[in-house]
Amino acid sequence: MNASSQIDMSVRIGELVMPNPVGVASGTFGYGEEYEALLDIDQLGALYTKAVTPEFRAGNPAPRLADTPAGMLNSIGLANPGLDAFITEKLPGLKTRRCSVIVNVAGKTEDDYLQVLERLEAEDGIAGYEINVSCPNVAHGGLAFGTEPAQVERLTRRLRDSLIARAPGRGRRPLIIKLSPNVTDITVIAKAAEAGGADAVSCINTLVGMVIDTKARRPVLAMKTGGLSGPAIRPVGVAMVYRASRAVSIPVIGLGGITDADDALQYLLAGAVSIQVGTALFSRPEAPLEILDGIRAFMERESIARVDEIRSILR
Amino acid sequence: MKRFDTTVRSLLPVAEGYYELRFAWPTSDNGATDDAPAPGRFLTIRAGGRYDPALRRPFAFSGYVPDATSAIAEASFIFQLRGRGTAHLAALKPGDSLDALGPLGKGFSKPARGCRPVLVSGGIGLGPMLYLARALAADAAAGLCEAPVFVIGVRNAGFVPLVDLPSGTVICTDDGSAGFKGTATDYLAGFDPGLPPAYYACGPAPMMAAVDRLARSRRAPYEAATEQWMACGVGACAGCAVRLKSGAFARACIDGPVLDGSLVDWEATR
Numbered sequence: 073m074n075a076s077s078q079i080d081m082s083v084r085i086g087e088l089v090m091p092n093p094v095g096v097a098s099g100t101f102g103y104g105e106e107y108e109a110l111l112d113i114d115q116l117g118a119l120y121t122k123a124v125t126p127e128f129r130a131g132n133p134a135p136r137l138a139d140t141p142a143g144m145l146n147s148i149g150l151a152n153p154g155l156d157a158f159i160t161e162k163l164p165g166l167k168t169r170r171c172s173v174i175v176n177v178a179g180k181t182e183d184d185y186l187q188v189l190e191r192l193e194a195e196d197g198i199a200g201y202e203i204n205v206s207c208p209n210v211a212h213g214g215l216a217f218g219t220e221p222a223q224v225e226r227l228t229r230r231l232r233d234s235l236i237a238r239a240p241g242r243g244r245r246p247l248i249i250k251l252s253p254n255v256t257d258i259t260v261i262a263k264a265a266e267a268g269g270a271d272a273v274s275c276i277n278t279l280v281g282m283v284i285d286t287k288a289r290r291p292v293l294a295m296k297t298g299g300l301s302g303p304a305i306r307p308v309g310v311a312m313v314y315r316a317s318r319a320v321s322i323p324v325i326g327l328g329g330i331t332d333a334d335d336a337l338q339y340l341l342a343g344a345v346s347i348q349v350g351t352a353l354f355s356r357p358e359a360p361l362e363i364l365d366g367i368r369a370f371m372e373r374e375s376i377a378r379v380d381e382i383r384s385i386l387r
Numbered sequence: 388m389k390r391f392d393t394t395v396r397s398l399l400p401v402a403e404g405y406y407e408l409r410f411a412w413p414t415s416d417n418g419a420t421d422d423a424p425a426p427g428r429f430l431t432i433r434a435g436g437r438y439d440p441a442l443r444r445p446f447a448f449s450g451y452v453p454d455a456t457s458a459i460a461e462a463s464f465i466f467q468l469r470g471r472g473t474a475h476l477a478a479l480k481p482g483d484s485l486d487a488l489g490p491l492g493k494g495f496s497k498p499a500r501g502c503r504p505v506l507v508s509g510g511i512g513l514g515p516m517l518y519l520a521r522a523l524a525a526d527a528a529a530g531l532c533e534a535p536v537f538v539i540g541v542r543n544a545g546f547v548p549l550v551d552l553p554s555g556t557v558i559c560t561d562d563g564s565a566g567f568k569g570t571a572t573d574y575l576a577g578f579d580p581g582l583p584p585a586y587y588a589c590g591p592a593p594m595m596a597a598v599d600r601l602a603r604s605r606r607a608p609y610e611a612a613t614e615q616w617m618a619c620g621v622g623a624c625a626g627c628a629v630r631l632k633s634g635a636f637a638r639a640c641i642d643g644p645v646l647d648g649s650l651v652d653w654e655a656t657r
Contacts, residue, residue, distance in 0.1 A: 102623030107642075109388045109619070110488075122623070130636055133655065137616040137626040139470070142439040144618065151625040151636070303439040331438045354618045355438050357390060357488075 079371050080378045081364075083117065085323055085326045085348045086245025086271030088200050090172045090346060092117035093379050094336070094364045097327050097350030098176035098202060098250070099123065099148065103162040104169060110357035116171040120348060121162070123178040123204050126187050128154035133294035138283040143302025143329070144351060145281050147295040150178050150204075155188055159195060172250065178204040182227050189234050193245075195218030200245045203231060206252030206277035218252040218277075221264035228268025229304035246271035247299065248325065251316070253279050253305075258312045266320040274325035274348065275316055276309045302351040303329040317343025317383065331359060333366020340367070340382040388422065388621070390488040395479050396461055402641035403545040404468045405513070406477055407449060410485050412462040414453065422490060424451040426464050426519035427612050427645040430489025431620045432464075434472035443488065445617045446470045447589070452519070465514035470616040491620050492644050495519055495587055495610050497532065500626065502608075503580035504535035505570050507598050509590025513539065513548055515612050515644075516589050524553035533582055540571030540594065572597035583607060588648065589614070596653035603649065611648030613656075615639040 081092040095118030101107060104119050113119065117142025120129025138145040145255040153161065158175075166173045175198050179185040185203060192198055205218035205227065217223050228249055235244050249265035251258055262273050278299025281291045289295060291297070317324040326344030330336050331352040339347050352359040367379065396409040424430070431443035446464035451503065453460045468477050475497035479485070495515075498504040504523050508516035520537040527534040537556040541547055558566030559574050567574045572594060584605055588598045589612035602609035615627040622641030629637045630652040637646055 106621045106623035134628045139442050144441045148625050303438050
C-alpha cells in the first residue's frame with residue numbers, strides 16, 4: 073500500500089461527505105457544462121452553482137467587469153435563468169456529476185430563499201445548499217441580509233426547518249451560509265448562522281470596490297461599484313477564515329483569491345475544512361485540479377492522514 | 388476549444404499603436420472544421436503573470452493559415468496597445484511562449500448568393516474584419532459569393548493599416564489625410580453596392596449604431612462582432628453582457644461575439 077492510498081481527502085459538511093476539499097466557487101463556473109472541455113469536472117470535490125433565484129434575472133447593465141491589480145470587479149447582478157429553467161435545463165446535467173453539487177440560492181426576500189429551497193428539496197441530484205446572503209451587487213436582499221446578524225439567524229432557521237430528512241445513508245442536505253466580508257466583525261454573523269442551525273459557513277464573498285476611468289471621469293462599471301475578487305483579497309479571506317473558525321464550531325469553507333496549493337493550504341491551516349476556487353479559473357481553468365494534487369502532495373510530505381487535520385497543525 | 392501553450396512566430400506593427408501577433412496553432416487534435424479559428428471567432432490570452440492581470444484578454448482572430456505540410460498552423464490577432472495586458476503582449480519576441488484558449492464564440496456566417504458583402508471596420512475592429520474580407524475575397528475568386536467591399540475607418544493616415552488589403556478596400560480618415568474624408572458610415576451612405584447589401588461590422592458603438600441605421604434603411608442583414616470585457620470566455624460567468632433592444636442580454640463570448648446587429652442596443656453599449 074503506498075502512502076497516497078492511506079490519505080483521506082474526503083470532507084464532512086453536516087451529513088454530507090464531499091470526495092475532496094477542492095470546490096469551484098459560485099458564479100465562476102456556471103452550471104458546469106461550460107467548462108466541460110477545459111477540466112475534468114468529476115475530479116472536483118464540489119461544484120457550487122451560479123446563484124438560483126425564484127425568477128429569471130437578466131442581470132445588471134454592462135459593463136459588468138473591471139480589471140484591478142491582481143484581481144477583478146464584477147457586477148453581474150445574479151443573472152440566472154430562474155428556478156423553473158434551472159430545474160428543467162441545468163439540473164439534469166448536474167445530476168450526472170460525481171462531485172458534490174451545491175446549489176447556490178439567492179433572493180430578494182426570505183420567502184424567495186424558502187421558495188427555491190422547498191422546490192429543490194423535491195429534486196434529486198443535489199448535495200446541499202449554499203445560501204448567498206452576501207451579494208454586493210443587488211439592491212435588495214443579498215448584502216442587506218448578510219450584514220444583520222438577527223436576519224441571518226432568522227433566515228437560516230427558516231431554511232433549516234424546511235429541509236427534509238432523507239432516506240438512511242443519504243442524510244439531510246447541508247445548509248451553508250455564504251458570508252460577506254463587508255461587515256465590521258465577521259464572527260458575529262458566523263455565530264448568527266450557527267445559532268440559526270447552519271451546517272457550515274463559507275467565507276468570503278467579494279469585497280465592495282470601485283474603479284474610475286479618469287479620462288471619462290466615470291466609474292468603469294455601469295452599476296458604479298462591484299465585488300472585488302482574486303489574489304488581491306486573499307489575505308483578507310485567510311484572516312476572516314482564521315477568526316470565523318475560532319468563533320464557531322461548525323465547519324468553515326474558505327475562499328477568496330486561491331490560485332494554487334499554497335494559497336489553499338493557507339486557508340486550510342487558518343481553519344477551513346475545504347476551499348473554493350473562483351477567479352483563478354478565469355486565468356487557468358485547470359487550477360482546481362492542480363490545487364488538489366498540491367494538497368495531496370503536502371499531506372504525503374507532512375504525513376497527514378486526513379485533510380481536516382490540516383487546520384489543527386497551525387503553529 | 389482548449390487551453391494550450393504555444394509560441395509567438397512574429398509581432399509586427401500594423402499602424403500607430405496597433406500590432407499583429409502571429410503564433411503557432413496546433414492542429415493535431417483540432418481537425419474538426421467546426422472548431423477552426425474562423426472569422427469572427429476569438430481566443431483569450433493570458434497577458435502577464437500567472438494571475439496578475441487576473442483576467443485573460445479576448446482577441447478576435449485576424450487570420451488563420453493551415454499548413455498542409457505540418458501539424459502546426461499559424462493563427463494571428465491584431466491588438467491595440469491600450470493597457471497593461473496589451474503592453475505585455477507588445478513586448479513579446481518570436482519564440483516567446485503564449486498561453487492561449489480557443490477558438491471561442493460564434494463567428495460570421497457566409498453571405499447569401501446575389502448579395503454584396505459590405506464590411507465595415509473601425510479602430511480595433513480591424514482584426515476580425517480584415518480576416519473576413521480576405522476570406523470573402525477568396526470565396527468570391529472561387530465563385531462562391533459576390534466580391535466584398537471593405538471599408539476601413541480610421542482617425543488619420545497614421546492609423547491606416549500597413550497590411551495587404553484585398554482589392555475593393557476603401558480607406559476613410561476623419562481628417563482626410565488618406566482616402567475618403569469622413570467616417571466609414573459617411574462613405575457608405577453615398578455608396579451604391581450594386582446588389583442587395585449584407586453588412587458586417589466591428590468597431591466603436593457609434594459606428595455600429597450607424598451601420599444598424601443604414602442596414603435598416605436598406606432592409607439588409609447586419610452581422611455585428613461585439614466587444615466586451617470578459618472573464619471566463621466560455622459562457623459561465625455572464626460578465627460580457629451585451630444589451631439587446633428587447634432588454635435582454637446576450638453573452639458576447641458564447642451567444643456572440645457575432646450577433647444580429649439589428650437586435651443590439653447600441654446606445655446602451657460602451
